[in-house]
Amino acid sequence: MEKPLAEKLRPKSLKDIVGQEHILGKSCLLFNLIKNGNIPNLIFYGPPGTGKTTTANIIAEKTNKRLFKINATTASLSDIKSIIAEINPITCPNGILLYIDEIQYFNKKQQQSLLEFTENGKITLIASTTENPYFYVYGALLSRAQVFEFKTISKNETKKAIKRGIKFLEKENSTKISISKELIDKISCNASGDVRKAINMLEMCFLSSKTSGGKTTIESEKIINELTNSCFHSYNSTGDDHFDLISAFQKSLRGSDPHAAIYYLARLLEAGELMIACRRLLVCACEDVGLAYPGIFSQVKSLVDIALQVGMPEARIPLADGVILVAMSPKSNSAYQAINTALKDIRNGNVFMPPRHLQNIHCDGQEIKKDNLQTYKYPHDFKNHWTPQQYLPDEIKNAKYYYPQENKNETAFENYRKKITGQKL
Secondary structure, three states, rough: OOOOHHOOOOOOOOOHHHOOOHOHHHHHHHHHHHHHHOOOOOOOOOOOOOHHHHHHHHHHHHOEEEEEEEEEOOHHHHHHHOOOOOOOOOOOOOEEEEEOOHHHHHHHHHHHHHHHHHHHHHHEEEEEEEEOOOHHHHHHHHHEEEEEEOOOOOOOHHHHHHHHHHHHHHHHOEEEEEHHHHHHHHHHHHHHOOHHHHHHHHHHHOOOOOEOOOOEOHHHHHHHHHHHOOOOOOOOOHHHHHHHHHHHHHHHHOOOOOOHHHHHHHHHOOOOOHHHHHHHHHHHHHHHHHHOOOOHHHHHHHHHHHHHOOOOOOHHHHHHHHHHHHHHHHOOHHHHHHHHHHHHHHHHHEEEEEEOHOHHHHOOOOOOOOOOOOOOHHHEEEEEOOOOOOOHHHOOOOOOOOOOOOOOOHHHHHHHHHHOOOOOO
């Protein structure tokens, strides 16, 4: 069976791996560990197609250890035991390197079975995962390994891998490949940082193009469009990319960047996250715009209601209105900070009875002494509907939670309050 191009192009040395300069650069820890051949137990964490398996292969070659590979989606405890049974100084003089792909699919018992052997050095473990290992890897195993994060490959680095693939195909097939910079750019962009996906797309383009007179021309953008439409960007609705996308969406709204906010809205909608987009938009209107523009609450709520009523694809329109409205509005988190500070006080034990004059009037029965009756003053009976009186419990009567921020609305509210209370403006 013919190997796919991505497998044929798999780098044999660290210098051929694209991206990951933050861990595989010449002054970085992982690079020096591999160079010196002193390999501890490792956990590689990052998206698909970023070089995790390739790096494990290079480590196995560098250390002359016998490499075993298993995938946790299909492997069982018996597979681990059979590998352990292979440990002996004759067949494995330099020890075993066990590479477990997608280790998050191993349950606790399966992960625990590795502890004894990783601790005594009989096995050097390299585990890879696309999920955050601090959530999915058993704590005792995590403490025995060094975690390295593999990041999404940049567009420019992906292009380097594509050009390398073009040269390989030319040599292997004795042909000259003609492909425009624009099409290379489109492949690298639509691969979404996954080098394997980019190489697979290049291979499909090559195989579906005509070769004549020793020249293969990849010129039809239709081919690229069909490929990119059939392999839309990866998205895991329960993984890190899910939460990263939501975080980027809300932070772009908070940061008053309508361009980024619309982009992340589009990403969420394409991933089927309509409800998440609506919820975060409502939260941002209250948390980040807040009292700087109170009228936004009803406006955003109305737009979200429209989006949920009409559904996709039309929902994108009212949500786009809401996103741009929130992003472009003045910002204030004074109410958000006020409630958080009050909750912190309560959770720290500052829970006291309200002042006597604020308590429910039913307490003033016949048995209550006259000098202990409520002395509540009804504000509407006084000028400007206000009169001095204590509202907080005695123990925290001077506490302050709300601090107005500098914007048109809160400044006006504060000036009005100062005016009726007789404070200096």
